[in-house]
Amino acid sequence: MLATPSFFRGVASLLYPPSCTICSASVNSGEYLCGECEAEVSRIVPPFCAKCSEPFDGAITTIFACANCAHRVLHFDAAVSAYRSRGIVRHVILNFKYGRQIHLRHLVARWLHSALDDERLRGRRFDVVVPVPLHATRLRERGFNQANLLAELLSAQTSIPSKPLLDRIRYTTTQTALDRSERMENLHNAFRLRKNADVRGLRVLLIDDVLTTGSTLSECARVLKRAGALSVHAATAARA
Ligand SMILES: [Zn+2]
Ligand SMILES: [Zn+2]
Numbered sequence: 433m434l435a436t437p438s439f440f441r442g443v444a445s446l447l448y449p450p451s452c453t454i455c456s457a458s459v460n461s462g463e464y465l466c467g468e469c470e471a472e473v474s475r476i477v478p479p480f481c482a483k484c485s486e487p488f489d490g491a492i493t494t495i496f497a498c499a500n501c502a503h504r505v506l507h508f509d510a511a512v513s514a515y516r517s518r519g520i521v522r523h524v525i526l527n528f529k530y531g532r533q534i535h536l537r538h539l540v541a542r543w544l545h546s547a548l549d550d551e552r553l554r555g556r557r558f559d560v561v562v563p564v565p566l567h568a569t570r571l572r573e574r575g576f577n578q579a580n581l582l583a584e585l586l587s588a589q590t591s592i593p594s595k596p597l598l599d600r601i602r603y604t605t606t607q608t609a610l611d612r613s614e615r616m617e618n619l620h621n622a623f624r625l626r627k628n629a630d631v632r633g634l635r636v637l638l639i640d641d642v643l644t645t646g647s648t649l650s651e652c653a654r655v656l657k658r659a660g661a662l663s664v665h666a667a668t669a670a671r672a
Pocket of ligand 1: 452453454455456457465466467468469470
């Protein structure tokens with residue numbers, strides 16, 4: 433018998449019955465969360481900002497810039513996130529990124545993939561999936577670029593090629609403690625197109641794990657558009 437990867441997965445699931453990533457309750461094969469934990473995952477539902485997916489409370493009938501988008505230029509056409517980065521979602525993404533639990537990429541990629549169902553992305557054609565790059569120093573520390581892993585999984589599911597076309601050339605301190613304008617300043621000229629990369633005329637889908645203020649995605653989109661990309665939409669697994 434030929435030992436295929438699915439054969440090994442099959443053997444592994446016999447040895448280790450599938451269990452919930454959060455609470456260890458048993459789950460069906462192929463599932464990461466039990467029903468109870470799944471119910472706590474918060475999906476972003478309308479109304480939300482068309483540009484950056486910031487959810488609003490209450491009914492919004494007219495289109496207007498949300499507080500996050502007001503008084504600044506965001507260079508992506510739209511940034512779509514399907515889930516709030518809270519509770520279980522936040523916990524899983526932190527463990528994936530900083531806790532070396534790289535297997536969690538499959539669950540995070542599933543959340544990312546569901547962003548493609550959004551009407552701003554659904555039915556749209558993309559020529560290339562581009563992950564937000566990490567600086568080489570950060571990449572050495574972490575051992576992997578989470579956006580790259582997610583972009584590769586998404587590429588396998590959608591057949592859109594994933595290409596790391598951007599480099600991060602400025603080592604920026606963590607953005608966490610910075611406000612919106614400080615983040616934008618901190619990121620200025622942090623990215624550049626890779627040598628020999630050609631994005632002219634391409635419809636790009638930019639990928640990251642989490643959108644916080646959108647500054648990183650915007651800065652990447654600016655570089656891609658300046659280099660001739662036709663459009664740059666962004667998708668992330670979650671939104672802060
Ligand atoms: Zn559970
Ligand atoms: Zn917005």
